[in-house]
Amino acid sequence: MTAATNAPDLLREVALNHPDRQAYVHQDRQATYAWLDRAADGFASSLIELGTTKGSVVTLALPSSIKFAACYLGILRAGAIASAINLRLGALEQASIFGRTEPVVTVVGDGVDIPEAINPGQIVSVSDLGPLLQRSPLAASAFPALRSDDPACIVWTSGTTGEPKGAVYDHARMEAISRNIGQLTEPGDRRLVVLPFAHVGYMTRIWDELANGTTVVLAGEPWSAGETLRIIRDEQITMGTGVPTQWELVLAHPDLAETDFGALRVCGIGGASVSADLVYRMRNALGCPVLTRYTSTEAGVTTSTQVGDPDEVVATTVGRPAPEVELQIISPTDGTVLPAETTGEIVCRSPAMMRGYWHDDKKTDEVIDARGWLHTGDLGWIGGDGNLRVVGRLVEMYVRGGYNVYPAEVEAMLSEHPMVLQSAVIGVGDPILGQVGCAFVIPTDPASPPNLDELRDWCGDRIADYKAPDRLIVLDSLPLTAMHKIDKQALAILEKQQ
Numbered sequence: 001m002t003a004a005t006n007a008p009d010l011l012r013e014v015a016l017n018h019p020d021r022q023a024y025v026h027q028d029r030q031a032t033y034a035w036l037d038r039a040a041d042g043f044a045s046s047l048i049e050l051g052t053t054k055g056s057v058v059t060l061a062l063p064s065s066i067k068f069a070a071c072y073l074g075i076l077r078a079g080a081i082a083s084a085i086n087l088r089l090g091a092l093e094q095a096s097i098f099g100r101t102e103p104v105v106t107v108v109g110d111g112v113d114i115p116e117a118i119n120p121g122q123i124v125s126v127s128d129l130g131p132l133l134q135r136s137p138l139a140a141s142a143f144p145a146l147r148s149d150d151p152a153c154i155v156w157t158s159g160t161t162g163e164p165k166g167a168v169y170d171h172a173r174m175e176a177i178s179r180n181i182g183q184l185t186e187p188g189d190r191r192l193v194v195l196p197f198a199h200v201g202y203m204t205r206i207w208d209e210l211a212n213g214t215t216v217v218l219a220g221e222p223w224s225a226g227e228t229l230r231i232i233r234d235e236q237i238t239m240g241t242g243v244p245t246q247w248e249l250v251l252a253h254p255d256l257a258e259t260d261f262g263a264l265r266v267c268g269i270g271g272a273s274v275s276a277d278l279v280y281r282m283r284n285a286l287g288c289p290v291l292t293r294y295t296s297t298e299a300g301v302t303t304s305t306q307v308g309d310p311d312e313v314v315a316t317t318v319g320r321p322a323p324e325v326e327l328q329i330i331s332p333t334d335g336t337v338l339p340a341e342t343t344g345e346i347v348c349r350s351p352a353m354m355r356g357y358w359h360d361d362k363k364t365d366e367v368i369d370a371r372g373w374l375h376t377g378d379l380g381w382i383g384g385d386g387n388l389r390v391v392g393r394l395v396e397m398y399v400r401g402g403y404n405v406y407p408a409e410v411e412a413m414l415s416e417h418p419m420v421l422q423s424a425v426i427g428v429g430d431p432i433l434g435q436v437g438c439a440f441v442i443p444t445d446p447a448s449p450p451n452l453d454e455l456r457d458w459c460g461d462r463i464a465d466y467k468a469p470d471r472l473i474v475l476d477s478l479p480l481t482a483m484h485k486i487d488k489q490a491l492a493i494l495e496k497q498q
Contacts, residue, residue, distance in 0.1 A: 002211060005146070005147070005148040005171065005172075006076070006146040006147070006148060006150065006171040007073065007076050007152060007174065007206055007207055007210060008044075008073060008077040008146065009146070010207065010210045010211060011033070011036065011037050011040060011210055014033050014210050014211075014213050015033045015034050015037035017213075018033050019033060020033075020034065021033050021215065022215040023035075023036045023069070023209075023215065023216065024036070024066045024215070024216050024218070025215060025216070025235060026064075026065055026218040026220070027218075027220060029066060030066075031069075033213070036070060036073065038134075039070035039073075039133040040073035040074040040076075040077050041074070041137035042074070042132060042133045042136075043070060043071055043073075043074025043075070043077075043132055043133050044074040044075070044077035044078035044137070044138075044143060045078075045135060045137045045138040045142070046132040047078040047080060047105060048078055048142060048143075049138075050104070050105055050122055051122075052078050052079075052080050052104050053079070053080075053104075053144075054078075054079030054080070054144040055080070055081065055151070056081070056104045057080065057081050057083050057101040057102065057103045057154070058075045058078075058080045058082060058083070058105045058106070058107070058121075059085060059097075059098065059101065059106040059120065060072065060075075060083070060084045060085065060106075060107050060197075060198070061084075061085040061087065061106055061107065061108050061109060061112050061114065062087075062108060062109030062112060062126050063087060063109050063196070063221055064193070064196050064197040064198075064218055064221065065126075065197075065218070067126060067129050067133070068084075068197050071107050071129070071133075072084075072153075072206065074133075076146075076152055076153075077143060078143065079143070079144035079150070080104075081152065081153065081168075082152065082153045082203070083097065083101050083103060083153070083166070084153070084154075084155070084156075084197060084198035084203060085097060085198060086156065086196055086198040086199070086464070087109070087112060087198075088196075088465055088466060089156075089164070089463070089464050090460075090461070090462045090464055091113075091115045091462065092115075092462055092463065093163075093164050093463060093464065094114075094115050094118075095115040095117070095118050096164055097156055097164050097166070098114075098119070098120055099118060100166070100358065100359060101154065102119065102121070103120060103121040104121045104122065105121050105122045105123075105124060106120035106121055106122070106123050106124070107124045107126060107129070108123055108125055108126065109126045110125075110126055110127060146171070148170065148172040149170050149172055150170055150171060151168050151169070151170050152169055152170055152171050152174060153168075153169050153204070153206075154166040154167065154168055154358050155167045155169065155198075155204065155297050155354075156198070156297075157200075157297040157298075165357050165358075165360065165363060166357055166358030167200070167297045167298050167354035167356075167357060168354055168355050168356055168357070168358050169203070169204050169300070169355065170355060171207070172351070173204075173351065173352055173354070173355065174204050174205075174206060174207035174208075175207050175211075176300070176301075176351040176352035177204050177205065177207065177208060177300045177301045177352045178205075178207045178211050178212075179324065180301045180322035180323055180324050180325065180350070180352055181205075181301060182304055182306075182323075183266060183289075183304070183306060184239065184266060184268050184293070185208055185212055185214070185239065186212065186238075186239075186265065187212045187213060188213055188215075188238075189238045189239045190214070190215040190217060190235060190236055190237050190238045190263070191209070191214050191215065191216055191237070191239045191241070192231060192232065192235075192241060192242075193216055193217065193218055194223055194241055194242045194243075194246060195241075195402070200297045200300070201241070217235045217237060223246065225249040225253040226253055228242075228246070228250055229253060229255045229256065229259045230255070232259060232261060232264065233259045233260055236263040237263060237264060238264060238265040238266075239264075239268070240264060240267040240268070241267070241268045242267075242268075242269060243269070243270065243401060243434075244269060244278060244402075244434060245401045245432055245433050245434065246402075247267075247269060247278065248432060249432075251278075251281055251282065251285055261285070261286045261287050261288065264288040266290075266291060266307065267290050268290075268292075268293055269282070269290060269291070269292055269293075270293045270294065270295075270318075270402075276311050276312050276315035276316065278315070279292075279311045279314045289308070290314055291304055291306070291307070291314070291319070292305045292314050292315070292318055292319060293305075293318065294318030294319070294388065294390060296376060297354075298354045298367060298374055298376075299348055299350075299352070299354075299374055299376065300352035300353050300354065301322050301325065301350070301352045302318075302321065302322065302327070302348050303318050303320055303321050303322065303325070303327065304318070305317065305318070305319035305320075306320070313385075313387060316389065317383070317388060317389050318387070318388050318389070318390055319387055319388065320386045320387055320388070321348070321388075322350070322352070324350050324351055325348055325349070325352070326348060326349040326350065326373075327346070327347075327348050327382070327388065328346075328347050328348075328373070329342065329343070329344040329347075329381055330344050330347055331344050331345075332344060332379075332394055338381075340381075340382055340383070340384060341381055341382070341384065342381055343379055343380065343391055344379065344380075345375060345376070345377070345378070345379060345394060346376045346378045346380045346388070346390070347373040347375050347376065348373070348374050349372050349373045349374065353368075353374050356368065377394045377397075378394070379391050379394060396426070396427070396488065397427075398427020398435040398436075399434055399435055400427075400430075400435055400436055400437065400466055400470075401432075401433040401434065402434075403464070403466045405427070405437060405467045406467075407424070407425035407426060407427070409463060409467065410425045410437060410439070410459060410463070410467050410469060411423050411424060411425050413458065413459045414441065414455060414458070414459070414469075417450065417455065417458050419443055419444050419448070419450040419454070420442070420443065420444065420450060420455075421441075421442045421443060421444045422441070422442040422478060423439055423440065423441045423442070424439070424440045424486045424488065425437050425440070425469060426438055426440075426488050426491055426492055426495070428471065428492070428495050430470070436469075436470035436471060437467070437469040437470055438469060438471040438472075438473065438491075438495050439455060439469035439471065439472050439473070440473050440475055440478060440494075441455070441472060441473070441474055441475065442476065442477060443474060446476070449474045450472075451472070452469070452470075452471070452472040455469060455472060456470075473494070473495065478491075
């Protein structure tokens, strides 16, 4: 147990108790907890001298790295709120985030372009970070006193309209996530991290990493199966994570047979549908339990399967609620609680969920009701075994390789293309990525329709590249329902006939 009530104090504790333990490993670089604590002091002191005050926002626009981690913890020690930008977001999405947070300082990575016509505050280049991290810290009295309910980070996600929404987490909620992670973490783990640090899986897990003295090992960007296998072998990884697409590529890599997985304690998988065959092959190849988890940017932590669950349970369910998570299935129409094995909307309530969206009470009230229940927008049912099955979504969102994609946002971008008269996008099955986007387009000039590469480039220049459609079907007209809305069920049937 710890007496710390905030992440910076927790960092101080682990640095005193385990100064020489590796906190981060990235390629040929590593940082101990003692170094991380000193670097957080240095960056916090620099931020304060740059005018950062308690409650102001500092933006991180840089790739996952040891410096990212040091800056994040330095931001918290200065009493500021960390807002991390996923660098795969398009210029319009990034501009929206900057405009609403009005950061006082933005740390910019090499080669990262800040959108024009926005105010990022004072810019600190990652190449200039060295002296800021290594400088002598200010006196302890210069740092603000922190409370457990002080906001710590904003994790950005996209809504159905495409405008990013910022889920706000404070120190107490991050501590609650740590209490409810369960078998996926143990003290002294060496954790392989494959998703960007701007993801909820890192931003809200910082308390858990500190509380368990975890060594975070970065997979690097761009991700590769071969490098992942090397890291598992050379860095003695005990806890592996990834989405199904990544694990499929790992299992298919020629280095698999030469990799020693003896240190692996457990592997987590999520972000997309999982086949029983993949779970079976992972367990046989890796020699450790596989856990499937279900959560969201807003929920923090929700459910997980358990060590010892059969492959079929791991593949077809997302497990049982964490100890402090309440879970219900309700009617999407009237909100009544539904009986077991009845499909409805999944709602949850816990001390680990976000406190709300950044400066957006209206959208917060749309997802968190008056009784504190978070409405996930997902459809599912709970079996007699207590395991949750996710069967679909109330909205049309699909998951491409672990990333959520909202068709309305892609359609909006396609509609601006000069060769597109009308478009519709749906998610369709894919053996590698789980789901991909299929765009149905009516061309402006039937004699000269756009091709897929043109549309992908158009979207990729404006929104995150993973949101660009992977398939294209050109039509003379779009099918309509009796209410004159685009009939997406008819489009799904049409796609299967191609």
